Amino acid sequence: MKIVLFDIDGTLVSVRGAGRQALQLALQDITGVAGTLEGVRLAGSTDPVIVEHALAQHLGRALSGPEELARILDAYLAHLPRELEALAGTLHVYPGAHALLSALVATGRHMVGLATGNVEAGAFIKLRAAGLDAHFGFGGYGSDAACRTTLVRRGIERGQDAAYAAVGRRPEPAEAVVIGDTERDVEAARAAGAVAVGVLAGCADPDALARSRPDLTVSSLDDPELWRFLEVEGR
Numbered sequence: 001m002k003i004v005l006f007d008i009d010g011t012l013v014s015v016r017g018a019g020r021q022a023l024q025l026a027l028q029d030i031t032g033v034a035g036t037l038e039g040v041r042l043a044g045s046t047d048p049v050i051v052e053h054a055l056a057q058h059l060g061r062a063l064s065g066p067e068e069l070a071r072i073l074d075a076y077l078a079h080l081p082r083e084l085e086a087l088a089g090t091l092h093v094y095p096g097a098h099a100l101l102s103a104l105v106a107t108g109r110h111m112v113g114l115a116t117g118n119v120e121a122g123a124f125i126k127l128r129a130a131g132l133d134a135h136f137g138f139g140g141y142g143s144d145a146a147c148r149t150t151l152v153r154r155g156i157e158r159g160q161d162a163a164y165a166a167v168g169r170r171p172e173p174a175e176a177v178v179i180g181d182t183e184r185d186v187e188a189a190r191a192a193g194a195v196a197v198g199v200l201a202g203c204a205d206p207d208a209l210a211r212s213r214p215d216l217t218v219s220s221l222d223d224p225e226l227w228r229f230l231e232v233e234g235r
């Protein structure tokens with residue numbers, strides 16, 4: 001039994017800036033200041049860290065406390081469905097995502113979950129818009145931890161629990177594979193004791209991804225090398 005954890009943005013889907021726009025509006029609602037996401041890197045980050053960076057860079061201050069973060073994220077979750085709707089069908093699901101997820105779930109030998117910096121509710125809003133939500137029952141999320149390594153560990157633990165419930169055995173962290181598009185996915189996977197796969201299809205900085213030395217780098221989720229590596233048939 002293997003645990004396979006997927007990043008969302010840049011790996012499974014591109015929401016074409018809808019997430020950034022929703023968070024931008026939420027930050028404006030709560031802080032009263034526009035444009036606080038300008039120059040803030042989202043790729044490979046986590047929702048809480050993105051908010052911290054926006055406040056630090058544009059308002060020169062930290063969060064006033066966990067309740068301010070909660071208010072910003074609540075506002076974000078209210079804006080996100082509208083911003084996704086405004087995409088009017090241009091939301092992009094990367095090639096192979098549907099097929100690979102279906103094939104993995106069908107083997108009965110893979111526990112398929114998420115390792116994403118999105119807060120859990122935001123993750124499922126995006127996945128529902130992409131028609132991918134039904135594949136996922138567990139994960140590690142930005143709502144578990146601001147630190148990506150910690151949320152990957154939570155995803156692995158939940159995958160271990162799911163495997164134990166299914167087959168009575170808890171896989172080791174080394175039997176977990178984390179699939180993502182940035183060096184931050186790779187670094188967090190490694191720190192959590194998991195295997196790291198880098199996917200180039202939605203990767204904005206292939207050099208940084210290469211420097212992080214993933215255990216495997218593939219062109220897309222359709223790449224036969226990835227399917228062989230995960231021991232799943234169909235490519």
Ligand SMILES: [Mg+2]
Nearest residue numbers: 007009010044
């Ligand atoms: Mg990503």
